[in-house]
Amino acid sequence: MNPMTELGLRFVRRPGPGGRAANLAAFGATAVVALLVTFLIAGSLGLSHRSERIGWRSADKADPTTAIGSLNLDDDQRVDGHRLSVLDLAVLRPSELAPPPGLDHTPKPGEVFVSPEVAKRWSSLSKPYGADKPTGVISDKGLSSPEEFIIIRGVRTIPSDQRPQYVSSWNEKVWDSRMAGLLIAVAFGIILVLFPILSLVGQAAGVAAKRREHRLAALRLAGATRTQVLRLSAVEQAVLAAAGAVVGLIGYTALSPLIAQIPLGGGRWYVGDITVQWWTVLVVLVAVPILSVISALIGLGRVSITPLGVVRGQTRKGLSVLRIGLLVIGPVMLAYYGMRAAVLPLLIAVGFAALAVRVVGPWAVQLVGKAMAKAANGPVTLLAGRRLVDDPKGAFRPVAALVLSGFVTGFISVFMPTGEDDPSFNDLRIGVALLLSLVFLTVAASTAAGAVGTALDQAAPARALRRSGVPLSVIERAARVATVVPVVGVGLPVVGFGALCGLALSGGKVLTEGSSGVLLLLGQVVAGLVLVTVAGAAGALVLRKASAN
């Protein structure tokens, strides 16, 4: 085995002082990333599986002269508060084709097939259909959800005034319109959650990498080549991330019965729809460690190039004001394309806007830090301000996911429609709740890992300060201020920037009705502050322990 690989594995087994906490934080954060990535992939595939079973009901591409059947869907009725769909199906061309999914034969005129939920209530529903018993119960293979309310009725013809849809196959790979809309929403959701997740990956890698910085710099000074140092770090990070990915996958599998209860897209899900497939497992097991290793290596670039600088705590280069130029691109693209544009350019524009927040964030932190340090008249503000100026990227990293969540909330606060009866609006509301849950799970993991990492970074100087008679409370307050200031000073403007991007997309119209948008924003601020406080408390515990005499 390569000596650096062997050394890397040894460092994973025996991480040294502070290393265990850092490795645990990195491992835990990677597990959350793997869980989220699995959820996003498996969830998107679940939409596809669901759509495949019911896609034929939305098909309307066939030539009426060659179509095998015509359809008419009525979904205006309600049963026990649930929407009931009634699909009239007329067979135009008797064929040897297999029946529609979930039916044991193609319905003849007068035959009625019902979903299990409808079958349970058939005695009260049967009157208009003239059948004491349904012809058959639709199996899982023909339903969008275990709790779908649908009746498929065979009819002789569908009058032309009902605008029949024409079908050429019962197994057409056509996207169900509601699933297709949901998929677009999911695509936006993925773009919005992508940057918080990437921040979490960077954070997870950064925490462990930071622990290694001095050790690796010492190795460089002792004669190890840049490649050797990077290899060592890559091995350590890959092992931690692979373990995290496995735990994340197990966690997703354990949680999938619960995830299947989310009533998105017309009801709860079959667990089979959202079960991970072998290639999803492969993607997660490969992609998460690779991303994690890349993040760690980027973070260690400074060590491998200037090891002496790290050992001596040399000053970093300032960040260029040119970064704020990036803020313009996203809103301008969104305003240019507007809501009628194709999905892809809009996704790119939203991605650009989120990327701009990630890139501009450290610069803004540096600016706030300079102002604080200049105005400080006490040790807490001075220490916190100087820390922000000294390493704005390091100060922003732990709260990047939280700040990005502000962008997400600001963006979607413009698009919060009301309307109890509209299934699309209902999907949107559940989707927003789900998206924010994912974002906040990411944020919680990232902020906690960041707090631990920052506390470990500050342990040695904090120990010296405590020995010199600086009260622990001063040290802790400085650490807290250095965490809260980027969240408040940068996070709040970012919420506004998210709303601006949303308005740019909507053409300046606030589509939100009622108070849901305001509640969303208030919720974001409260949840953000609670998270920072909890993470700060966790960090304070680590700092107290690590800086003890």
Next chain:
Amino acid sequence: MNFQSPQSQVVLSGHGLVKHYGSVVGLAGVDVAVRSGEALAVMGPSGNGKTTLLHVLAGILTPDQGEVWLGGERVDQLNDAARTVLRRRRLGFVFQDNQLLAELPADENVALPLMVDGLSRREAIGRARTILAQVGLAAEVGRRPGELSGGQAQRVAIARALVGEPQVVFADEPTGALDAATGSQVIDLLVGAATYRGAAVVVVTHDNAVAARCHRALHIVDGRVSDAMGAVR
């Protein structure tokens, strides 16, 4: 520089100091006294209790048995908060690797303990710059530790230790990370500047050359004083 042993009053003393770490003996009954303006070197093999003695005398650790007195005040019976205040106001510290805050320039590193004690920033920085000039760093007040040489950084640490006008300065291997020539300059500065102000100095060191710059040396072996106190010079 005058290194004659002073004949002033005892400022710091420890009597019958015992400290255990579980079953490991740190100190096994040490008596020590240091006078104002006196520099005491604490020597001995690694792991034999030198740093433990320094930490106990400085109120960083409390002894299992014995008494520590600073001036007329018994230190070992104070609670943690009171010992913290005492360390800040009446003691100074110099560590082996200077332990300056990397993000603060030299003047702010020195001013920080004063600001913690409630001085305004302007006043604290003013006093910090004065003492930095006295240790030969007038031109480096705005530089961060990473931009200073090892010797310069250690001078900043000495300035930080002295800025509060302490009664005793504790130094743990203050020249351990420096070359011999720079180490000599630093120890001369530390002992000279501290004793000139009437402060006592307690230096933990392995280095005979450092001990030779002090008024006396105390040898600690297996947690006990192995040698009678005697003037090194």
